[in-house]
Amino acid sequence: MGYRFGRDDIAYLGSAAGRAALAEVDRLELTPATHLRDIEQVRRTHGEHTAALVETVRLRRKAVAKLPGSGDWLFTDDALQQATPALVARHRAGRLAGRAVHDVTCSIGAELAELARTCPAVIGSDLDEVRLAIAAHNLGIAPVVLARADALTPTSHDTVIIADPARRADGRRTYDPAKLQPPLPDLLAAYAGRDIAVKSAPGLDFDRLGWDGEIEVVSLDGAVREACLWSPGLTEPGVTRRATVLDSHGGATTLTDTDPDDIPDRAPGDWIIDPDGAIVRAGLVRHYAAKHGLWQLDPQIAYLTGDTVPPGVRGFHIEDRFDLREKTLRQELSRRDCGSLEILVRGIDLDPDALRKKLKLRGSHPYTLVITRIGRTGVAFLCTASAPASRA
Template structure:
């Protein structure tokens, strides 16, 4: 376990050089024992901290900006907000509360603080945490923030906006239960009742129960990054009356493309037979319950009113679509024949609304051809159906 003395060493001139030396080692499972022994021979008790820091920096590539200058622990990295997502939230806070003083009451090693401090339109940034090691790391990682050691459930500032990220891991596994967060989610909401607050939660959070049983009446924002749903953010302050919101972030060549869908957008899409393409909406849109809103925006329609698959004659920009070749009854004999007729040798299987194990089905279909295809399995009414499709393509 890294200590505050370790952090002080890592921040020193000798520590910086030691990290450079440690970075030259492989530190892979088959070399770890020897590599750590070499570090221990040279740096004594600091060897584990050096190895963990280098390992975390490598794992943080693509998640944090310039991770080779960060001080991290394994646990802190697992919970750290990706830089692109944190930057989007900082920009959102600046838009909603221009000139605000923002206080991250669970700042950890500073993944959110870095983006808050860099955002235009934010007046000042405060970070606090109970863990002295993480605070010491945040002092290294973040410029321009005031840091305090404090319990998240003990208000210590009069900041205009508060940000919290309760820990979502218990016993080494991720939790989606409201009552398992630390500090408890309901305690955080109660402690800062009446003040603008944003709480980052796991994307699988049961926000329906939070609204129905616990009276949460703010905005739920589901955010994805490059096709992966990353988080649910609870905003106690509504924005233009929006209660449900999906934020889809996609990166390409260093640029970030953002699409926002809300429950105030039109949702008068229709239900009908398949068009040229089948589209599986981004998970943030599905999780936020905004499939019909997104479909209406892009001229798509539903195959079934209760299933998230959409269809249409074009693919929305940045999304992946599957060109429909034929519709087949959800019977293995019919599927096997249809795929054999098209010389199918490899098959991507997508499933919604039907209890099918794609891996087991693929084995039973006994594919022997050469062509790659896709199979979209779903339910229309009470019938299971399958669409044999070309492999997915992504629109520009």
């Protein structure tokens, strides 16, 4: 769980002496091999501040990929894990540009930092005094008002409410809306009639929520990061599902359920495409296929197929197709001198690692095996993978 910071720690770490000490500690390796030696060196020089200094340097190093530009920020381990990646928060801030906003679960200020770039008035509140002190440090001179307040008690007017309920209960990740902290039903009731955006786990059962606004699923660099519930006043008419695909180079593509979804029913083409997880989770596979001239291998399976690969996407060129039999796969892969084998599976209860061991591959050529079903029949497509095609 990491070191438990107190307000005295935050005051020290933000002081001139604390900043100098952090710079000194950051010059240490702090690896498992050097840990004991480094800790002893810090303890000799900085005594009671050792744990706070070492933990802060460790967390800053960990935060680099998730929160670029946060080099002088303070964190707690839990808060860093829960923080929204900067590019995802920036995307949301862009949708709220020009609006006054109130983040009622602001934590250490990661979301507030992005909102302050685009919104004329920004308020952040939290019950945790330590996290509020950290947020004040992290935001510096940014024009943000911070206050200690319960997320379930409305304390602002004429603002868009943003909330990020904690997704753990009893130390475990939960997908039950009633077990989030604060509970999602209570949060929505507290702000009934208000414009609100609520971050949630993409694994929630959206169909059971009864949400009458938009559910946006967001991925970053191929990994699904979150779902966001947008109230009707914050979305376009008719949109109830949106998939947003972001990348670290600034790319952003979006689909909604108002886009066309008419696709043909055809035999497999030359390529198989595995759509981004945000598209799959948002239920927009057919919409993505229609946009790029693709179709489905099976109406119930998210794999797509076609004769070309969409720009910026990795495709799998079909070399052959087999019945899903272990003996057949072993013989065919051996005949093709297969060595490394990527195995992708949808719609079949199969452990790729266990299958790879059984195939006893000893060759030198790399392949991808796409295993799925068409109708009730299990099939295996032997493919060669392409690098992502360049965008136009």
